Amino acid sequence: MRSPTNAILVAMALTDMFTGLFPVPVFIYFYATDRFHEWVPYDWCLVLDFFSEYIPTIFHTASIWLTMALAIQRYIYVCHSFKARTLCTIQNVRNGTIAIYIVATLSQMSRFFESYPVETIRISSLNPNVTVSACLMEYRPWVKWNTNLYFNFYYWFRVIFIHLIPCVSLVVMNALLIYAMRVAQQRRMQLLRQNKKSESRKLKESNCTTLMLVAVVGLFLLVEFPLGMLMVFLIIAKTFEVTIIRTDVLSVLSLFSNFFILLSYPLNFFIYCGMSKQFRETFKRLFTGADMPVEREYSQYMTLPTENGKSTAVTGDETAL
Template sequence: MRSPTNAILAAMAISDTFTGVTPLPVFVHFFSLENYHDFVEYHWCYIYRYLGELIPTIFHTASIWLTVTLALQRYVYICHTAAARRFCTIQNVIFATFIIYMLAILSQITRFFDFEFTPFPMFSFDSPNSTLVTCIERTSPWVNQNENLYFNLYFWFRAIFIHLVPCTILVVINSVLIWTLRTAQKRRMQLLKQNKKSESMKLKDSNCTTLMLVTVVGLFLLVELPLGIIMILHLVQNNFDIDIMSNETFKLLNLISNTFILLSYPLNFFIYCGMSRQFRETLMSMFDTIKTQNSRKRYASIPTDNGRTMAESTCRETVL
């Protein structure tokens, strides 16, 4: 199934997976093992920030722009077929993915150095007679000089270039693709009336692929747009002293939006299964191959007389 489109889908799947998997050590340690009752130990302070916030943000940013790349590529395939043969290649997809990841890292790189943790001994909640070394977070000296300017630039940059611009591009491209789908469906009906079944089948496969990608992008917009709107409203409230809602409400809405984003990631797999015949057939053939190989291994490993396997014994008796 190697193709430029599937290469981008694979890159998106990797990005989405690491967005959800990277924070797991933090969540398991603090919440599953109930270590949130006490202060955060000093050696966990950096781990919590890196794995719980910064690295997942890099993968999520990459996933957003990979989705934009997917929609742009499909638009070129449908509306500029001649240019697609030249620009939409697996090599170009790999190069674009590399550039997107580099830019995603650069967009977040300053956040790795804009804070520092200082060790600080505290009496433990769980064991009042013992102390543990926790941490106090401070902004780095270079940030303190222009703290408001720095954080305003960072969050407005994210709101505009990581949420608003990608979502706007996707809304426009998805609208064009849906309009193109309707036009293509009318053309397919004309081809059927003219008894041009082969051309009709090719157009049908192309339409199915486009519809699948439109669905993937639509699901992405459904969960990403609310988060972008929440971030912009929060920035407007903080910068212009407009009372929109309380910080607790913003935190709750942000938590709900991020939860829906994480829950949406596995749905892409079911979209592929439900809307791509090639994906279903390839997936089933993989399981059939694994099943056949396991059956052969079990059959070849059954011992018989004199240490020979069943296959060897049967073959020898046949020859004799």
């Protein structure tokens, strides 16, 4: 199933997995026991921030941009198929994925250096007769001198480039893809009337692949858009001191929003199983031990009819579904 589209889907799956995997040690340590009632130990201060917030945010950012890359690539396949052979290649996907990871890391790099832990001795919250080693996070001087400027820049950057632009772009791309599928369906009816069953079948397969990716992007928008709106409300409250939603309510909504985002990650697997025949067959062979077919059941290249009646061969993304 090696193809540019599937390569992006694999990158998205790994990114989503790491988004949920890195916080697991922290969650187990604090929330599987009564430690979440206690002060954060000094030794866990940096680990708590790095593993529960900073690193997951890097992977979440990469996942958002990979989803946008998936929609752009599919748009090129459907609406500019002549350019697909040169633009949509495994090498370009690999380079683009690496670039996305680098930029996503750079977008969060300042968070790793904005503060440092200071050890302090506190009375235990669980036992008043015991003192424990706790920690306070102190901002570094360059943050203290420009606190409002720094956090305004950081959060506005997140809202605009990590939430707003990707979400708006995905809505536009999805609308264009749905329109293209309707046009392709009309084209397919014409091919059937002309008794061109082979081209009609290939066009149907392309539409099914597009529909699957539209479903993946649609699910992403369903869970991602509320978090973007909550981020906007938070920035407005901090920047202009205008309370739209109370802070405690905002925190609860943010928790639920992040929960549903994590819950959506494994749902993509069921979308692939439900909408991709090739995925189902290949997945089944992995566990049944059946041999892969000698001749590929799904061609590496296929022909897509275009508006002017000409055809072009594109890479093996147009898998049978």
